[in-house]
Amino acid sequence: MYTDWLWFGEVGFRGVFTKVLLTRFVLFLVVGIVVGAIVWLAMLLAYRARPVFVPVSGPNDPIARYRTTVMSRLRLFGVIIPVAIGILSGTLELTEPIPKGIGVHVQ
Secondary structure (H helix, E strand, C coil), X not given: CHHHHHHHHHCCCHHHHHHHHHHHHHHHHXXXXXXXXXXXXXXXXXHHCCCCCCCCCXXXXXXXXXXXXXXXXHHHHHHHHHHHHHHHHHHHHHCCCCCCCCCCCCC
């Protein structure tokens, strides 16, 4: 990355390299926030549409342990999962070879 910065400076296009980095960072933030918000909204709607009283099949119900764990730490799961998926989505956006808005402000 540092050698790219030096090379673009040597050929007189350091502003282009800075613009590429800024565009990638902004795309990372936008994609991460949008995807995280969509996942959070989906989780909120799923939580509100859940059945409040779920019948338990017995003392050996394997799902009951997970249900009680998730319900006791609802805010933790409701924040960490959308943030993690948002960060992963933003990172995937960074792997695109050419940012979408790079040619917008060419001089």
